[in-house]
Amino acid sequence: MTNLLLRNIGELVTNDPALGDGSALGLIRDAALVVEAGHVVWVGPQASAPVTDVVQDLGGRAVIPGFVDSHAHLVFAGDRASEFTARMAGKPYAAGGIGSTVSATRAATDEQLTAQVARLVTEMRRQGTTTVEIKSGYGLTVTDEARSLAIARAFTEETTFLGAHVVPPEYAEDPAGYVDLVTGPMLQAAAPHARWIDAFCETGAFDADQARAVLTAGGAVGLGGRLHANQLGPGPGVQLACELGLVAVDHCTYLDDADVEALASSGTIATLLPGVEFSTRSPYPDARRLLDAGVRVALASDCNPGSCYSSSLPLCIALAVREMGMTPAEAVHAATAGGAAALGRVDIGRLSTGARAHYAVLDAPSYVHLAYRPGVPLVLEAVGR
Ligand code: NIG
Ligand code: FE
Numbered sequence: 533m534t535n536l537l538l539r540n541i542g543e544l545v546t547n548d549p550a551l552g553d554g555s556a557l558g559l560i561r562d563a564a565l566v567v568e569a570g571h572v573v574w575v576g577p578q579a580s581a582p583v584t585d586v587v588q589d590l591g592g593r594a595v596i597p598g599f600v601d602s603h604a605h606l607v608f609a610g611d612r613a614s615e616f617t618a619r620m621a622g623k624p625y626a627a628g629g630i631g632s633t634v635s636a637t638r639a640a641t642d643e644q645l646t647a648q649v650a651r652l653v654t655e656m657r658r659q660g661t662t663t664v665e666i667k668s669g670y671g672l673t674v675t676d677e678a679r680s681l682a683i684a685r686a687f688t689e690e691t692t693f694l695g696a697h698v699v700p701p702e703y704a705e706d707p708a709g710y711v712d713l714v715t716g717p718m719l720q721a722a723a724p725h726a727r728w729i730d731a732f733c734e735t736g737a738f739d740a741d742q743a744r745a746v747l748t749a750g751g752a753v754g755l756g757g758r759l760h761a762n763q764l765g766p767g768p769g770v771q772l773a774c775e776l777g778l779v780a781v782d783h784c785t786y787l788d789d790a791d792v793e794a795l796a797s798s799g800t801i802a803t804l805l806p807g808v809e810f811s812t813r814s815p816y817p818d819a820r821r822l823l824d825a826g827v828r829v830a831l832a833s834d835c836n837p838g839s840c841y842s843s844s845l846p847l848c849i850a851l852a853v854r855e856m857g858m859t860p861a862e863a864v865h866a867a868t869a870g871g872a873a874a875l876g877r878v879d880i881g882r883l884s885t886g887a888r889a890h891y892a893v894l895d896a897p898s899y900v901h902l903a904y905r906p907g908v909p910l911v912l913e914a915v916g917r
Contacts, residue, residue: 598662600871820857
């Protein structure tokens with residue numbers, strides 16, 4: 533079996549604190565890494581690198597684990613550029629806009645939806661993302677949710693059933709009936725294609741009791757739970773997620789002290805999605821407050837046609853550093869190891885022995901440049917999927 537030595541890595545982010553400088557990033561300068569059969573089999577200072585069959589010289593560039601984007605809505609048709617333009621002129625974001633994407637998605641063919649996901653996954657890879665979670669949530673019928681997930685599954689194992697995104701118009705007078713559909717026939721059709729179940733717990737979408745019913749039903753058929761919560765205002769979602777022991781709760785923009793305490797003591801990961809605040813011109817979540825309280829934090833894109841049509845983790849890192857009080861090291865860790873933890877994965881999001889060889893080569897000497905050079909396409913190559 534051939535093995536590959538990556539040599540002359542100026543700075544290697546391993547995310548293993550037992551390595552290198554002993555920080556959470558486990559930084560090794562002048563590093564080398566050996567890949568065999570898709571896994572990291574050796575990592576360390578290049579002066580002690582073993583002999584291999586194939587050698588690639590990285591010319592002093594930085595190497596980081598591939599980004600793990602743990603929150604994205606990629607199965608949709610159409611766009612909502614006019615809604616974005618209106619928002620930039622002062623109109624607030626509201627959950628209701630999701631309906632126009634639902635209509636367009638229902639009308640699209642499987643081929644059109646597949647081409648759309650392929651385009652966005654390719655766009656993400658060019659920006660260093662090697663693992664992406666993909667949600668349904670723009671079908672909202674039994675058939676359209678199941679086909680959205682089947683399409684997503686062709687691109688990732690990390691698929692999430694989000695039938696509880698909003699109540700579709702045909703159930704406007706009967707939201708309880710819609711929750712019965714989601715927890716019954718729709719879940720049965722979706723579960724074979726999904727690893728996770730999610731709900732949008734927010735005013736204008738689903739309340740805490742409805743979200744609890746959805747997450748409990750999903751858990752009963754073996755799906756892990758995750759939740760959209762506290763995005764547009766304060767609410768019960770974050771504490772519900774912590775109480776249910778979910779692996780992650782996403783958005784976390786409006787938090788009170790009890791929410792922060794619940795996150796810190798439960799270990800539920802707070803996934804922050806700063807592209808949403810950028811694209812809806814909203815206040816950013818206070819990452820510093822969360823980190824100082826001992827909360828585990830992930831960064832993800834939330835790529836979707838409404839609240840954030842950006843697939844860029846480098847953008848999220850730059851925003852987290854500039855606007856949310858994170859250091860560049862914390863932001864890069866949150867977009868790699870944090871995303872992996874938010875998906876319950878230990879095989880990705882790190883570059884130490886035994887991990888999958890999912891990595892990004894930066895055309896820069898340090899990971900810091902991801903925040904220092906915002907908007908610049910620094911990812912030279914993303915490897916592994
Ligand atoms: O995560 N919050 C709910 N869902 C998406 C937005 C979906 C949309 O506006 O189309 C989000 O922001
Ligand atoms: Fe989302």
